[in-house]
Amino acid sequence: MTDTISPFVGGIVGTPRLRKEDPALLTGESRFIDDLQLPGALWIALVRSPYAHARIGAIDASAALAVDGVVAVYTGADLEGDWAGPLPCAWPVTDDMKNPAHLPLAVGKANFAGDGVAVVVATSRYAAADGVEGVVVDYEPLEAVVDVRDAASDRLVIHEDCGTNVAYDWELTPDPDGVAAAFENAVHHVTETYVHQRLIPAPMETRGVAVVPAPHNGDMTLYSSTQIPHVLKVMAALTLGVPEQKLRVVAPSVGGGFGCKLNVYAEELVCMTLANRHGVPVRWTETRTEAATATIQGRAQRQTIELAADADGKLTGVRATLLADMGAYLQLVAPGVPLLGAFLYHGLYDVPVYSFTCRSVFTNLTPTDAYRGAGRPEATYAIERAMDALAVAVGVGQDEIRSRNFIPTEKFPYDSPAGLIFDSGNYQPTLDRAKELMDWDGRRAEQAERRAAGSTMHLGLGISSYVEMCGLAPSRTLAALNYGAGGWESATVRILPTCKVQVVTGATPHGQGHETSWSMIVADQLGVDPDDVEVLHSDTAISPLGMDTYGSRSLSVGGTALWMATEKVIHKARAIAAHMLEANADDLDFAGGTFTVKGSPDKEVPLAAVAFGAFTAHDLPDGMEPNLEAQVTWDPGNFVFPFGTHIAVVEVDEETGAVELIDYAAVDDCGNQINPMIVEGQLHGGIVQGVAQALWEEAIYDADGQLRSANLADYLVPSAAECIDMKLDHTVTPSPTNPMGVKGVGEAGTIASTPAVMNAVVDALRPMGITDVRMPASPMTVRRAIEAAGGSS
Amino acid sequence: MIPAAVDYVRADSAEAAIAALVEHGDEAKLLAGGQSLVPLMRLRLATPTVLVDVGRATDLVGISVEGDTVSIGALTTHSTLEHSAELAAACPLLAHVASLVGDPAVRHRGTLGGSLAHADPASDLPAAVLALGGTLVVAGPGGTREVAATDFFTGFLESVLAVDEVLTEVRVPVSTGGWSYQKFNRRAQDWAIVGVVVAEGGAGVSLVNMASTPIRATAVEAALAGGASATDAAASAADGTEPPTDNQADGPYREHLARVLTARALTAAGI
Numbered sequence A: 001m002t003d004t005i006s007p008f009v010g011g012i013v014g015t016p017r018l019r020k021e022d023p024a025l026l027t028g029e030s031r032f033i034d035d036l037q038l039p040g041a042l043w044i045a046l047v048r049s050p051y052a053h054a055r056i057g058a059i060d061a062s063a064a065l066a067v068d069g070v071v072a073v074y075t076g077a078d079l080e081g082d083w084a085g086p087l088p089c090a091w092p093v094t095d096d097m098k099n100p101a102h103l104p105l106a107v108g109k110a111n112f113a114g115d116g117v118a119v120v121v122a123t124s125r126y127a128a129a130d131g132v133e134g135v136v137v138d139y140e141p142l143e144a145v146v147d148v149r150d151a152a153s154d155r156l157v158i159h160e161d162c163g164t165n166v167a168y169d170w171e172l173t174p175d176p177d178g179v180a181a182a183f184e185n186a187v188h189h190v191t192e193t194y195v196h197q198r199l200i201p202a203p204m205e206t207r208g209v210a211v212v213p214a215p216h217n218g219d220m221t222l223y224s225s226t227q228i229p230h231v232l233k234v235m236a237a238l239t240l241g242v243p244e245q246k247l248r249v250v251a252p253s254v255g256g257g258f259g260c261k262l263n264v265y266a267e268e269l270v271c272m273t274l275a276n277r278h279g280v281p282v283r284w285t286e287t288r289t290e291a292a293t294a295t296i297q298g299r300a301q302r303q304t305i306e307l308a309a310d311a312d313g314k315l316t317g318v319r320a321t322l323l324a325d326m327g328a329y330l331q332l333v334a335p336g337v338p339l340l341g342a343f344l345y346h347g348l349y350d351v352p353v354y355s356f357t358c359r360s361v362f363t364n365l366t367p368t369d370a371y372r373g374a375g376r377p378e379a380t381y382a383i384e385r386a387m388d389a390l391a392v393a394v395g396v397g398q399d400e401i402r403s404r405n406f407i408p409t410e411k412f413p414y415d416s417p418a419g420l421i422f423d424s425g426n427y428q429p430t431l432d433r434a435k436e437l438m439d440w441d442g443r444r445a446e447q448a449e450r451r452a453a454g455s456t457m458h459l460g461l462g463i464s465s466y467v468e469m470c471g472l473a474p475s476r477t478l479a480a481l482n483y484g485a486g487g488w489e490s491a492t493v494r495i496l497p498t499c500k501v502q503v504v505t506g507a508t509p510h511g512q513g514h515e516t517s518w519s520m521i522v523a524d525q526l527g528v529d530p531d532d533v534e535v536l537h538s539d540t541a542i543s544p545l546g547m548d549t550y551g552s553r554s555l556s557v558g559g560t561a562l563w564m565a566t567e568k569v570i571h572k573a574r575a576i577a578a579h580m581l582e583a584n585a586d587d588l589d590f591a592g593g594t595f596t597v598k599g600s601p602d603k604e605v606p607l608a609a610v611a612f613g614a615f616t617a618h619d620l621p622d623g624m625e626p627n628l629e630a631q632v633t634w635d636p637g638n639f640v641f642p643f644g645t646h647i648a649v650v651e652v653d654e655e656t657g658a659v660e661l662i663d664y665a666a667v668d669d670c671g672n673q674i675n676p677m678i679v680e681g682q683l684h685g686g687i688v689q690g691v692a693q694a695l696w697e698e699a700i701y702d703a704d705g706q707l708r709s710a711n712l713a714d715y716l717v718p719s720a721a722e723c724i725d726m727k728l729d730h731t732v733t734p735s736p737t738n739p740m741g742v743k744g745v746g747e748a749g750t751i752a753s754t755p756a757v758m759n760a761v762v763d764a765l766r767p768m769g770i771t772d773v774r775m776p777a778s779p780m781t782v783r784r785a786i787e788a789a790g791g792s793s
Numbered sequence B: 001m002i003p004a005a006v007d008y009v010r011a012d013s014a015e016a017a018i019a020a021l022v023e024h025g026d027e028a029k030l031l032a033g034g035q036s037l038v039p040l041m042r043l044r045l046a047t048p049t050v051l052v053d054v055g056r057a058t059d060l061v062g063i064s065v066e067g068d069t070v071s072i073g074a075l076t077t078h079s080t081l082e083h084s085a086e087l088a089a090a091c092p093l094l095a096h097v098a099s100l101v102g103d104p105a106v107r108h109r110g111t112l113g114g115s116l117a118h119a120d121p122a123s124d125l126p127a128a129v130l131a132l133g134g135t136l137v138v139a140g141p142g143g144t145r146e147v148a149a150t151d152f153f154t155g156f157l158e159s160v161l162a163v164d165e166v167l168t169e170v171r172v173p174v175s176t177g178g179w180s181y182q183k184f185n186r187r188a189q190d191w192a193i194v195g196v197v198v199a200e201g202g203a204g205v206s207l208v209n210m211a212s213t214p215i216r217a218t219a220v221e222a223a224l225a226g227g228a229s230a231t232d233a234a235a236s237a238a239d240g241t242e243p244p245t246d247n248q249a250d251g252p253y254r255e256h257l258a259r260v261l262t263a264r265a266l267t268a269a270g271i
């Protein structure tokens, strides 16, 4: 494969452009679920288990039913017959994976604090909330399993019918003998254990659902604040047994997801079944507390990584083992999250042999699932932290250890030891440029000066070089991983009679700016103004085919489908233009929205005339269908592999333990860029989200499985005040996987930044003998580490 | 979360507010900026059945300096304190502390009186008024009384205010002696994990979040009065405190922070 250079010549792609989505968002014109006006709608509120683990005894709803406005109360047992199946898990990673029945409302036993046990239906949101207070549930509290190692011991089995807390074991060791030999012969053998705390995704808009039934013809519209209206339609049809052709799913404006809205949730199905039962619209808006307890959480892994290396620090083998916390049940793609990292624990380093094993267990905590990066941040964290440990063992700098191990550029496409083919890469320039942006040597000198002067304000420098696999995904690869769906994406391009353009995409945006980027792609190809391109999405009645947005897939998969559909339309327009110009189609040039005959520049016809001609159909070539429209479904041949290097500088206050991020440089390569402004925006947000894992965010549970950080005063999502200016730059190594040469960038920042910051924290403290700090590096945690190491009082 | 049903009345003066409180008894709660009360209501941790909204009681708003006393109406917002040139000149400590409360949205709604009446040991302004040796003016059906800040706070979220009383005014001495506020938190908008206020060259030192009420660091004050160095005085910052334990910090860490931050505050105040 050779590098693809950019196919874009229209001058629009590659230039920063303000997002066309923003005026409506900034003025409040955009309509989110809670803004929908649905006269006569009933509201629901869920009665949720306050216990992490409890048998559900008698449920007395009489006081609730006496509340003014309460219409009905249903228990899990009342609705059990409404489900054709349990909530879906679409990724049974092994054939013998344990998947306990997960009903929208629990029956018999509640398995995490927040598990729904009953639902109150009322005429207003307030009455429904009052009703919840009136439902008396007779719980028999049981001991809760909150720790993954405790869970793995099966001391206490949560789902009796599974007989174990282990959901599955999964291994990827292509060459076991080679791995054993590598570690036997290793000069340096580094073993590190890291813990990824649970994270709460916390999008600005919590979830919400509204279901509008048409009781007489059987139609049903499900409005949901979801990333996946298309997937949801299929899953909801299966789970409720409703005819799919009668179902329409709409995601209105969606205020962020970060993976937590890539799911099928109890409330969606409960609203649907109650809309059926009551024959009127039924709706629900999630509270922030529910968003913390009843929406999936992320990360929650314990990892051990071992590196084998020769005397020069050149890696000879990597072995990773994982203990992953699935929470109380298996959500939609949860079992596959560790697998999305499984191939990347050797990072962007050239390693001959590789081994990965994962055990995933149930606990009595909120279910986990995909959260920005899903598996790749965890993998990157492990290898990047361990590379620093190796650098120390070998006695070389953190930059040098990486340079010695980067996959050489000439090895691309690279056959990875885990069995992937890395499409393209050129890693060293990102490290060089990041060091330059950061003034690496200057910072190191400053660090040394402070140390020499006995300062208690320590500087720490941390590098994180990363590669990730995104653009989910080749359908056949997903099949090999036992995933229950494909990874294609669909797009339609339609040139209207007035030469305005409609684009229909199956990639469902929820903040990424698809409307802007998609318009730019099509406008560049067609030679029209991006403002003349309208992008339609997120409604299965308008966009019936789609696999939605997650895994940094929209551009490299959905965008490619769009690019191809536009090429198809141009192909047809060219034939019509040739007919109009009485020329051969092959003899036409198309640029700036005009077809010209090669060699006779005065013979030309604008696209507008072709579009109108295609509409009137008065004079089309024989046998040609009227109108200019094309649909393409594209199934990628490979993942795409963006990469880069980030460098963080922190200042650690030895006396208080406070860590402050004071400088940040990032050099990323996502191939060709469509809108550099959106790329920067994704990086800014992504980096902050990863820094948040390092420094602030943690779902804190006590020994009883109670969440102690269930609101935004206790769960520390950073605000703009915590953000610093970042020094961003990029290199461009086009992907040969798709014709636009693009790679995803939605998760890259999050993947790279967490280990950069933690490496910096440890770098600051290493002279004290500290080699690891648990995340998040809160002041008390850091101070405790300093005290344990005998630091100042 | 969704608050329980509540009745709402407006009282556009202190007098009207007292009348409303007398009428509704302990079912009623004054609503000032709502920045503490409304979150509690949404979590249903507070369930008053009547809200008496004093948000437009203009007689309770304003800053005036007369002689050596600064008088501030209870309804004056944090933002007004933060941006008042008069206050910056007469009592820069209080203006600075106000600028560190929560985020701009909170500061535009939250009020000095509300912050004091709420009596949260983690709040910034109560500790500042305490260190400054302030006086609180309280009006009730029986008339008006003055309470020294040192006598005002009686327990966690508790003060000497009776259910039918309104805090109308806060008085602090004009104070331009060396001062500092060391607020230690993890995000700009957060409450202090520990805070240390030094006022008037060390005459007043108070601690945020080191007990069930805001407290004076009396051991530090005494040590300073006895001529101790800043470092030596700071060593006693945790004496007599009963710091809480929460997600951010346990007692021993808070005690450590109190000592470190006191030393820093004294240094910053030029002591």
Ligand SMILES: Cc1cc2nc3c(=O)[nH]c(=O)nc-3n(C[C@H](O)[C@H](O)[C@H](O)COP(=O)(O)OP(=O)(O)OC[C@H]3O[C@@H](n4cnc5c(N)ncnc54)[C@H](O)[C@@H]3O)c2cc1C
Binding pocket: B029, B030, B031, B032, B033, B034, B035, B036, B037, B038, B039, B074, B075, B100, B101, B102, B103, B106, B109, B110, B111, B112, B113, B114, B115, B116, B117, B118, B122, B123, B124, B125, B161, B165, B166, B167, B168, B189, B190, B191, B192
């Ligand atoms: C996100 C957020 C962050 C915050 N961060 C901080 C912080 O960092 N530091 C900090 O100190 N505070 C913080 N606060 C709290 C804020 O300072 C509040 O404004 C203040 O505590 C209460 O003032 P209020 O006017 O809003 O009072 P309200 O919430 O209206 O009332 C609080 C209580 O005081 C009573 N009350 C109010 N006014 C009077 C009066 N005149 N007389 C008698 N009783 C009265 C009310 O009945 C109620 O019980 C934060 C709040 C939020 C929402």
